[in-house]
Amino acid sequence: MSSLKVHNSYTREKELFTPITLGYVGMYVCGPTVSGESHLGHARPFITFDFIYRYLMHLNYKVRYVRNITDAGHFEEEGREAEDKISKKAVIEKLEPMELVQKYTNLFHWAMHQFNNLDPSIEPTATGHIVEQINMINTIIKDGYAYEVNGSVYFDVKKYAEKYPYGKLSGRVLDDLLETTRDLDNQDEKHNKQDFALWKAAPPEHIMRWTSPWGEGFPGWHIECSAMSKKYLGDQFDIHGGGMDLQFPHHESEIAQSTICNHKIPARYWLHNNMITINGKKMGKSYNNVIKLTELFSGSHPLLMQAYSPMTIRFFILQTHYRSTLDFSNEALQAAEKGLKRLWEAYQLLLKLDFDPAKEIDEKIEEQFYSYCREMDDFMNDDFNTAKVLANMFSLVNYINSFKSGALENATLSAECFAFVKNHFKSYVENILGLKDESGQEQDKLKGVLDLLVDIRKDARSKKDYATSDKIRKQLEQLGILMKDEKDGKVSYSFE
RNA sequence: GGCCAUGUGGCCGAAUGGUUAGGUAUAGGUCUGCAAAACCUUUCAUGGAGGUUCGAACCCUCCCGUGGCCUCCA
Structure with a gap:
């Protein structure tokens, strides 16, 4: 039998899969941001990594599958102001931020079960790991790869790139980024435009906030995955997964942060699923074409x-x-x-x-x-x-x-x-593949009733009373039950 | 604008040098009181132009189209 080969986005090659520890696999997959309802596009990575998880177990690996819940808001820099996604919506819906998070987390879990996705081994939340994130940021500052400005902390990408291959995963060249990065607000705090936030100072109206060595604020987007994957899977683990759109900047930044903290790239194999499109366009919130x-x-x-x-x-x-x-x-x-x-x-x-x-x-x-x-x-x-x-x-x-x-x-x-x-x-x-029977309602009582109808219909047919037999079949069909006459005279039925 | 992908039948999609998978749809047939299902058969495709090769969907060049990332994003 052949051996498992996986396409590694980091090397852009199909590689033989060999786990760090024989017989064990550590896999981290970027989970949902629970600030809204999941849509069809979200189904893809979670179903993809579900069958990957299932197949690894089928190969007798003992797998620890970690998938986070992003419940701490990140900035939404569409317009002028940087706002916390979750706290903004909470005001609109007049809910406590955590109430909102709970609602969408529950809905997400419900959808995952509908898809017959297995639960991950650990599903850590960003808000539950603020301390770990702060610690990690501290380490990066101590090593000289991050700096504080007005209560926010930024990662020094330029310095990092002098020593490490920044951009390798996503195929970026740092100089290109310098030229093409757009002007965004709050950019003036950064030493260089391509630097990214590890910690953001919270403006007064910001509801979700935590005390940190740099004042009250909230974590940057990328740090939670680095902190949680390190905590549950170690400095280096086997597989990191997610959607292709996360390659840059999210995963690239994760690699940079973790490399400074742990002195090695966090994951050996980077797997990315492609997008679901609708009329050829990616399904995404910003395109206004999502189907929940x-x-x-x-x-x-x-x-x-x-x-x-x-x-x-x-x-x-x-x-x-x-x-x-x-x-x-x-x-x-x-x-x-x-x-x-x-x-x-x-x-x-x-x-x-x-x-x-x-x-x-x-x-x-x-x-x-x-x-x-x-x-x-x-x-x-x-x-x-x-x-x-x-x-x-x-x-x-x-x-x-x-x-x-x-x-x-x-x-x-x-x-x-x-x-x-x-x-x-x-x-x-x-x-x-994780498929399951959806007919479900085939309860014993219903089965008994159907058998009775099959009997009555059989009698009618033997008397060539086709009006009655067709009536039974037709009306059942309207209820979504198909009655089929088999070649051998038996009758079977199936649910639509 | 930069980087990267991609263009396969009516639709969704496999397949990276050697009979263009499969699903669905279409048409015909078998079976059947009719219908459904099932089975059999059938029609339809590699964006365009060159090149490499005995041989190209696949490799190279150019052109055209589409998409992704560069900003929150699965």
Whole structure:
């Protein structure tokens, strides 16, 4: 079997993955800023790093997955004044800042569970780690790579770049940055334009504030990730993940801060997922083109022709490689919805299939099953190519369905092969890709009622009373229950 | 303006030198009282122009288009 290779943004190459400690993986992923509701764009990194987390565990690594909650506001420098994102919104909604943070944190957790994302091992909050951040800033100041001005502390990028490769991750050249950095407010405090804030002095109206050696203020955006990853994963850990848009300045700054504090680059492998676009444009708050997750699940958004379930979204994301952009459209999501349904129903059928002594074992097909399954491991090992994994699954879906009715009706597989394939499918569909049954409502009582209706309909049909049989089927269809007459005279139903 | 990506069928997307995956859609067929599902078959693509090569979606050059980052951003 092949070994896991991952595309490392830091080197821009696909590299063999070797953890620092044999058998253990430390992974840090930038989490949400809980100042608002999550949207479709946010779903991508969390689903991406969820299947990466799941696959690493599948490879028997013991993984510590740390994903932060950014609940301390950062400045919003769109207009004139630097304002705290969270405190500003809190005034609007007349809520306590932490009340707002709690609300959106809860909503975020709810959405993550809808997507069947596993909880991270640790989910630290920025506000819970102010002390660690202050300590880290102190270390950087002592080492001479940061300076204080009017109660704010800035990182000296120019000095850092003399000794370290600043810009390597994001492909920046410092001189270019000097020329292209725009004029922003409060820039006059900085020695150089490309310096970034470690700590910001809080203006009087700022609600979220903490006492620090430099006066009352709040932490800069980048320092929280450095402080929390160090605390829970150590000076250097294996994987740092996040969206591509975080490469610069966020991750570049993290590298600079941590390198000064810990004398080494914080993570060995930097993984970045690409964006979800809508009409070719990145979905983002600043573009005013976001579709919130709650809107997506309920279909209540002018751009949506219908509601899309969390698993449809998950499948949609899995169908493309995580480093490619993914364009949203109703057409694309409807295609994903149908594809997922076919995959899931074939998977359920597979679980019911077994070696049939009355039929002949088809060795050629058996070999196909084995090779398609084994290939899936190679695909995942090749930088998590879930798109190819799914392609193989659909090749097997055809075979599986053909056992029921079609070319393979008179064929069977050995008991060993069936066991292997069932096990493999279960492991991939449920454990690695993280898909789950959404029909859910198939409770026993409902099942009993449906069986009764199937019975009544059968009687009607035997009497050629098609008016009654069609009435039953039609009305059930309106309720979202499809009744299907099988070739062998049996009747099956599925939920839309 | 700088840096970096990218352009594959109706739509969403795999694939980095050797029969252009897969999903969905379209068309026809099998099955069926009809329908659905399923299966089989089928139509449709590598932005443009050169170059390298026996051979290019893939490598090189130029052009055109789009996007991302440079500022909060998944």
